[in-house]
Amino acid sequence: MTQQLLLDILPGALPTLETFVAGVNHAAVDAVRTLTPGHALYLWGGQGSGRSHLLRARAQDPDGHYLDARTPAHWLQSLATDEDRVLTLVAVDDVGELSDAAQAALFALFNRWRAAASTPDAFALLTAGDRAPLTMPLREDLRTRLGWDLVYRIEQLSDDDRAQALHDRALQRGLKLPDDVLHWILTHYDRDMGRLTTLIDTLDQYSLAQHRPVTLPLLKALLTRQHPDPASHHADAGRTSP
Known part of the structure; x- marks a missing residue:
């Protein structure tokens, strides 16, 4: 029987940190929960590890944003370049699947995050992918930026x-x-x-x-x-x- 996602029968509740089943990942969940403006966090883990749940949960912050590989690159670019836009947290999921244009936009967003880190315009940057930063299939300068601050691996639940x-x-x-x-x-x-x-x-x-x-x-x-x-x-x- 084909497995099916059942959201068309009953929409699931918005993901929260409280509903995330941490298993051995308590330290990573705490890092997501306590992530503050001026800091960045990269999560990595395989399909079904729950990294998207964590990103969506934190992106519900006021002025928070969630984007992934399906998001048009110009939306990510606008977050990186529109300095009049107030940001508290930007979550970018599935970074390994980003297009060249989206990678360039994320690179620019990292630069904005770093420049603002010690100012009143500081915001938190939360990113995620399926493997460790330096093994991501991305442009070299973006790979290094993924590891600029905290990095946690999300282990699959037993x-x-x-x-x-x-x-x-x-x-x-x-x-x-x-x-x-x-x-x-x-x-x-x-x-x-x-x-x-x-x-x-x-x-x-x-x-x-x-x-x-x-x-x-x-x-x-x-x-x-x-x-x-x-x-x-x-x-x-x-x-x-x-």
């Missing part, structure tokens, strides 16, 4: 951590999650905790709407309601406007 997180999420909602349903989700569905959490929330709502307890057939019925095109699979939609 299966036990993910199982406990889903169990806890179900308990928070008053949902009885049978062992066979939990096992199926962990072995057949996405490893990304944001999507897994959305699945639990949606399954709860679907169970209530159908007046049926949560069972494996109910879960599969929910999944088959979704559009079968795998190309519709994307990470959570985040704020991408400048």
Whole structure:
């Protein structure tokens, strides 16, 4: 069965630091939480590690901005060059996938961040990618800038951590999650905790709407309601406007 993102049934809540399942990543989460203007932080980790969740959570700050490789390069360029624009935090995700124009804009943004770091116009710069800074497929001067300040690796959660997180999420909602349903989700569905959490929330709502307890057939019925095109699979939609 094709896995499906269920946001068209029940939009997931905006990501927050409180809903991030840290596992062994407490130091990295604390670094994101305490990131202040004048400082920069680069997070790296594989697909599903939760780095996008963390960036989107912090980008909800007043005057915060979230951008990724799908954001038009000129939006990023405007943040780098419009000195009349007040910035508190800029989060740039998936830096390894940025176009040449977007890389040039991010380079300029780093320069603006450094020049403003000790002034009243200081802002925080939070970036993320899938590998360590110096191994990123980027222009050399941008690779070095990714490591100018703090760098943290986001480790994948273990299966036990993910199982406990889903169990806890179900308990928070008053949902009885049978062992066979939990096992199926962990072995057949996405490893990304944001999507897994959305699945639990949606399954709860679907169970209530159908007046049926949560069972494996109910879960599969929910999944088959979704559009079968795998190309519709994307990470959570985040704020991408400048």
